[in-house]
Amino acid sequence: MKKTIRSVYYTGFKVPNRIFFLLTLIFLLSSASLLATPPVKVNRMNVKEAISLTIKGQVVDDADQPIPGVSVKLKNTSEGTVTDVNGNYTLTVPDNGAVLVFTFTGYESQEVSVGNKTNVNVKLKASNNSLDEVVVVGYGVLKKSSVTGAVTKINNAALNTMPSSNAVSALQGKIPGLVVGAETTPGSTPSILLRGNRSITAGNGPLYVVDGVPLSGGTSISDIAVTDIESIEVLKDAASAAIYGSRGANGVIMVTTRRGRPNQPIAVSFDSFAGVNMPQIPKLSTGEQYIQLRRDAARINQIGGWDKGVPADNTIFFPGELKTIASGNYVDWQKLLFRNGINQSYSVNISHGSDKSQVYFSLNYVDQQGYYRTSVNKRINGVLNADYTISKFVKAGVSTRISNQESFGANQNGSLPLIYMNPLAQPFDDNGNLINLPAEKNANIWNPLANYYQPYKDITNNLRVNNVLYLNLTPLKGLTIRSNFSLNVSRTPNDVFRGKFSYDQGGRTSYGEQSSSNTNDMVWDNIITYIKDIGAHNINFTGVTSFQTSTNTSAFASGEGFPIEDISSWNLNAATQNIVIRSGYTKTAIESYLGRLHYSYQDKYHLEGTFRADGSSVLAAGNQWAYFPGASGRWVISKEKFFKVKAIDQLSLRASYGVVGNSAIGAYSTIAQAAQRAYNFGDNVYYGYRLGGLTNSQLKWEYSSTLNLGVDATLLNGRINATLEVYRTQTKDLLLSRSLPTLSGFNSVLQNVGRTSNRGVELTINTRTIQGTNFKWNTDLNLFANKERIDQLITDTDLPGNGWFIGQPVQVFYDYRKIGIWQTSEATEAAKYQRVPGDVKRQDINGDGVVDAVNDRVILGQTQPKFNAFLRNSFDYKGFNFSFALEGKFGRMVRSEALGLDPFYDGQRQMPAAIVGKYWTPDNPSNEYPRVGVSQPLDYGLSGYRKGGYINMQEMTFGYNFKKSAFYKAIQVYVRARNPFYVWREDTNIDPQAPGFNVSAFRTYVLGFNVRF
Amino acid sequence: MKKFLIIVCGICAVSFLSCKKFLVEDPKGRITTKYLATQQGLNDLLTASYYDTRGIVENLKFLGNAASDEWTYGAQATEVRLMTECRTADFISSGENSALWSSLYSNINNLNYGLTNIDQVSFSDNNLKNRLKGEFSFLRAWQYFLVVETWGGGAHFQTKPSDGAITEGKPATIQDFYKLVLSDIDVAIANLPSQPTEKGRASAFAAKALKARILMALAGYADNVISAVGTTKAQIYTNAKTLADDVIANSGRKLLTDYKSVFDVKNENNNEVLWSVQFSSNLIYNGNGQKLHRYWVSQYNRSAHTLANIPKLPPHSINYGREYRNIMPTKWLLKLYNQYDKRYDGSFLSVYLRLIANADGTETLVPGDTALIRFPTSLNAATYAAYAKRGIPVDGLDDYYDATTNAPTLNGRSYFVQFSKYLDPSRTVAKLEEGFKDVIVLRLAEMYLIGAECAMYQNNLAGAAKYITDLRVRALTPGHEAELAVDASKIDIDYILDERSRELAGEEIRWYDLKRTGKLVERVKKYNPDALFIAAMHNIRPIPVNEILNATNKDVFKQNPGYQP
DSSP, X not given: OOOOXXXXXXXXXXXXXXXXXXXXXXXXXXXXXXXXXXXXXXXXXXXXXXXXXXXXXXXXXXXXXXOTTOEEEETTSSOEEEOOTTSEEEEEEETTTOEEEEEOTTBOOEEEEOTTOSBOOEEOOBOOOGGGSEEEOSSSEEEGGGOOSOEEEEEHHHHTTSOOSSHHHHTTTTSTTEEEOOOOSTTOOOOEEESSOOOSSSOOOOEEEETTEEOOXXXXXXXXXXXXXXXXXXXXXXXXXXXXXXXXXXXXXXXEEOOOOTTOOOEEEEEEEEEEEEOOOOOBOOHHHHHHHHHHHHHHHSTTOGGGOOOOHHHHSOHHHHHHHHHTOOOOHHHHHBOOEEEEEEEEEEEEEOSSEEEEEEEEEEEEEOSBTTOEEEEEEEEEEEEEEOSSSEEEEEEEXXXXXXXXXXXXXXXXXXXXXXXXXXXXXXXXXXXSSOOSTTTTOOOTTHHHHSOEEEEEEEEEEEEEEEEEEEEETTEEEEEEEEEEEEEEEEEEEEOTTSTTTTTSOOEEEEEEEEEEEEEEEEEEEEEEEETTEEEEEEEEEEEXXXXXXXXXXXXXXXXXXXXXXXXXXXXXXXXXXXXXXXEEEEEEEEEEEEEEETTTEEEEEEEEEEEETTSOTTSSEEEEEEEEEEEEGGGSTTOOXXXXXXXXXXXXXXXXXXXXXXXXXXXXXXEEEEEEETTEXXXXXXXXXXXXXXXXXXXXXXXXXXXXXXXXXXXXEEEEEEEEEEEESOEEEEEOOGGGSOSEEEEEOOEEEEEEEEEEEEEEEEEOSSEEEEEEEEEEEEEEEEEEOTTSSOBTTTTBOTTSOSSEEEEEOEEEEOOGGGHHHHHHTTOOTTSEEEOOTTOSSOOOXXXXXXXXXXXXXXXXXEEEEEEEETTEEEEEEEEEEESOEEEOTTTTTSTTSSSOSOOBGGGTTTEEBTXXXXXXXXXXXXXXXXXXGGGGEEEOOEEEEEEEEEEEXXXXXXXXXXXEEEEEEEEEEEEEESSTTSOTTSOSSSOOOOEEEEEEEEEEO | OHHHHHHHXXXXXXXXXXXXXXXXXXXXXXXXXXXXXXXXXXXXXXXXXXXXXXXXHHHHHHHTTSSSSSEEEOTTOSHXXXXXXXXXXXXXXXXXXXXXXXXXXXXXXXXXXXHHHTTTSOOSOHHHHHHHHHHHHHHXXXXXXXXXXXXXXXXXXXXXXXXXXXXXXXXXXXXXXXXXXXXXXXXXXXXXXSSOSSTTSOOHHHHHHHHHHHXXXXXXXXXXXXXXXXXXXXXXXXHHHHHHHHHHHHSSOOOOSOGGGGGOGGGXXXXXXEEEEOOOSSGGGOTTOBOGGGTTOOOOSBOTTTOOBOTTSOSSBTTTBOOOOOEEEOHHHHHHSOTTOTHHHHHBOOEEEEEEEOTTSOEEEEEEEEEEEEOSSOOOHHHHHHHHHHTOOEEOHHHHBOTTTOSBOTTTTTSOOOBOTTOOTTSSSTTOOSBOOOEEEEETHHHHHHHHHHHHHTTOHHHHHHHHHHHHGGGOOTTOGGGGOOOGGGOSXXXXXXXXXXXXXXXXXXXXXXXXXXXXXXXXXXXXXTOTTOOGGGGSOOOOHHHHHHOSOTTTSOOOTTSOO
8 A cells, every 4th residue: 555655865775885885996996006005115204414323223012013103202302203114213313322212102101221222122011001192182282191181082992982973972971071962863963061051041062173173163073984083182171171262161172083194004994884773762652542542531521521431432533533443453653654774884094104294094974864764864074184294394284074964854843743643543545645634633734754755855965175284394493383274164055845745835835945054164273382391391382373264155045836846946946936035144253362381390290371362253342352361280199209109000180270261152143133024015015124133232251260170090000090070160251141021122132141150070980900811801980970050140039031040050940840630539629729630730839829930830850960970891802892881861850742741732642652541530540640631631741851860771882803814904893782772761751862752862783894904 | 494483483473463353243234223213214114013013913812802701712722721711820821921912012112113213313205204103103002002901000111112131120000001002192193194005004094993992991990090191081982982983984984784794805905994914925925924713713524413524524624724723602602693693604604515625735615515504503403303314414502512501512612613704715725824814903893882882971872872773784684674673772881792792703802892891700700601710800911920030120010919929
């Protein structure tokens, strides 16, 4: 009976297959050509000739394998070289007792006195001490052991543990202090919040900085493939983020993409996974359960009431429904509407470096199908990072990322169509044709399957090109001048066509739309860095000027009533009515100057001061400039002579204080605009203009200051690394969209009012529990808690109309408290509250006999978790590996429309299986859910407030690594699951990550294959 | 080395040469509010103000009609039920109540801007200036009149445009509002042309009709209020009657001979309309559209009597509407019409013809093939049987209402007699919610009723009877004129209110009529069994709760009495 799905944009496997073959071809060709290339001839760096001694040597690791790319430097100078592909180096040094410093990421640094040796071979020890890592800190890098602020670094291996299509989603749980929401639609970037809500209105999203360039309007973190990321650093405290001044208030997430390393042999890798995305949508009631519901609803509301017995079926059900009941041919609409989508990802990358030039190239393809059959997200993106040393003093390079993301939307108007479609409503007629209005009850609801069978498309293309060009000059010893020029171009055309009989049009007219949003971001940064060692003193100064503009133009055209639907949206001038055209322009600019001085003494004491001045065009004249200072220090106690605790390898204390800002408000917020309204006088038509939104010509920056204290420790020969952070953030001059009494003609205004604070504790413990030759066991544990609080509001009193309360978190649920259901025996008492049995019983907080909005609403809970936990364990045994990660959120509340809002509206709609048997009837005196009925129970929405705590099995992987062979360096195969099950849910009736009817956190199972040459 | 130092200095120099204009915003393409303070800008502001009237008539759909003797709630109602039952504590959070408040004050702010600026802006066309002033004044008079009648003197009173965020409510007194409303309407009468320059614009006669309505409401207040406004009750009745007579005699408007055609979408701008809010089938200019057509629609694909499905009728349609089932007539209203009163058929749908829904979304009405009849009377078994024999499902009064309580039955709240004045068969497909039909705010018939009411208060019952007789001419069925003859001796305020229902049912004025005549509690208790909790306090609506919660002067700006413990 089913017709073939004919929606033009419904896609199966065809397109991905072609691209998969293309990628494989590229991969094979490139591998073949690379294998055919003769070994790289290493050109040695042109070191200044001197009266001197030439030293040669080889650097090897514990297993005596040569390490290419190791930095070999003459101590206290900038002179040096790197090892070649065989780990060899040659360096000319003065003959007066030079000291060479060998450093390489992941290994302990070594210093060797040359003396009169000419051959210095070195064996580097793999580092167990994360403090030897290099950390990106904004306009520069620092060794982790000298970092003074709260910075968490996560490298590629730790990031790439889940089948995620984007970096944010891959971060879930892994950074203490960072709360990441679930990925619910293909290609969507999940919500992200660092150390609680600070701002109430002006956006709480962190600033993303990719390869040193802050992302704005036209760029998105979701463009970057996880496999292309070298590391992510999160700057959490204000002193660290102060270097980004006006945009650092919500933390800074710094993404470093992979680059070729000097003298790196050709490396080719291919990473892939494919699997299935399964929606986790709450199960709805069965045909029998739904029939019972309708009978109960009719029985409650009939004249004579419940006791009169069940009315005859033919007075409750419609003829078609009776037919379904007789045949038992119930319809599972969820099955028809949703699917298990295919999720696949392929990436190829090649990296290579000589001493002069280094290259990283990658190509990625991601294809994710959503649970709606029309919902697909495809992304193809590529990276070319190249660095070239022109001369001893000049280096230039480029980072280019191109990306095209194509999203095919679903647009199913929330959960409503699904719950109107009940198991008795047949989607197809006897001839197999789709019935437009299938539900006899709720007969005005269009068939939600219509978008699959009618012309329908909603395609958004995100076409982005991000370029950073840089020129790096080192005119003097220790002095670096770098100029970055970045141009990010984003084109987002939207192409929509909906046939007359599609779900969205519901028989009205056909609709076509072509629109486009074009953003050009330009950033020009000039960075001067000066590093100088004077004896045991080290000075590191950074000065920056930065100019940034973001320009957006947009155009929109739509029309309705196309004579032939086949022309789709490609011929809008065929539209016969409601032709709409729009265009827009916005431009914002930020201008900044900043300086940072880092001072170290004996690597024991570190002090840092930062100062930034920012000017932003979106703020009112006179308030555009603001200044952001920061200061921080680290004391490495374990380096003190008095410190003699054997079990502790390293212990340091950190303290920082800084100020950052937030100007995340839209352009032209300070300029009063008129709003267009169209009206007709008879057949004469006009455009009119009225006063637009209220503007505030006084807008200024929102400031956040953070005091952060931290302890870093390494114990038991690097077995255990632990970090503890304690912080307090205070935010003042909050940019607030404040609800006004509408009596002035306006409903809200953006103001600087109020203060908030966030206090929290974060603990990270990484242990290498067992490190045997055959068996390894590593554990990562994050625990963090944040307490968010509104300290002050403009009126010095609560603003319940806005949902803001002094002393409470920023986002709270403020409503009546449900204390049960009014029972038959309580009818008299219920009547005092103008309620009847079966209605929700609300608590009369002040006990005055009336439940009203002013006196009897309370704060029911907060949306942000009070406490978060993340635990990851990985086990390796002779090539087999197994890992799993648990992620938990505690002390939060969610609102589920599935349990509260929709099912009770008129007692006729489909309801979640969770409610079956738990709704009130006189015979089933439930205290959980109100009665069903033809007339709705009062206050039914209160059942939707649910406790949202959970522990989720976030990821499980089982894999095998093949032993290295002549043909490849590594092959890894694995099976992996994301969100396979909840270990614990505070409320088992809901999916706490996506408590709605039609949104779902993906449950994904994939098979992965990675190979490296 | 020197070379590099020069480059370094060059870069530094350039990068520190910050351009002064770098941070200046240039809102290209945006029309700023400065534009409004010009001749053309004020003209456009007026157009936008008319646009806002669409929201006001939409938001009066329930508040203008419930709680009343005419209407009660259907199966899919939240707000109408709350208003009808008069659940006090829930009312302060009512979305409908705050929507009306917001739409009125949002528009009033624009009107304040227009009236404050009109004398500052230089006009090249003085006639235009006068007309704009008249139209702004007309709209503000109507809107502040609605404010004071809905929420009383404790509502916010402001005559200047809001300059920045205002967080304090400024309550006034009834007389303050009425002084402003009357002065505005007088400015309107003085400045407006006697005939509208375009369909849908205010005219002097529309303003006079509105003034008559305003005066009748003022007459309902205590003497001290009336005298504070500077008049007396007797004077009000004299003035209102003069205005009504003037409009009847001189406006050029005439009662249509066919009552039903007053509300015919093909007959918009008919000669009975004094002022209507405009909607357009040109979708660009129709905004959110006219949505009133939805709320009174019942389910008509099933018989209330047999509960059998009616295959000749689709569940919803262009002709018979979208079955929202929000608001339905009380039993009292259906029984109010004499069976020979043609206004019943002009207000309610009785006979449903077979409808064929075509595949392309259009409908074919099959004349002569009756699919359903819904009678406003009780039917006996013989009648049911006779129709059943002919294969026509029929429903009677006892199918919709419980015979003992008079409240609608379970099925009655879905399968009731539906009100037809707002139905819009010009919509192109059944699912279209944005209708095109104009909404009549002022029409000539009301002037006869005001004339009759004034005459009655002046103890001129014969005069009152004359107005009603004139109004009833078109309601008469030939051969049954006697059934609708007016007996002057019986005329009192209840008689007038009954007649107003027959003539003006559902026209968003009933609650206000009951309130101003002091009959709200008495008549609603008597005729509407669903009005469980109605009391004297319900003569004014509560100030929407968020208005008070968001205001910063709660000690001054207070909830209306009785609504908050």
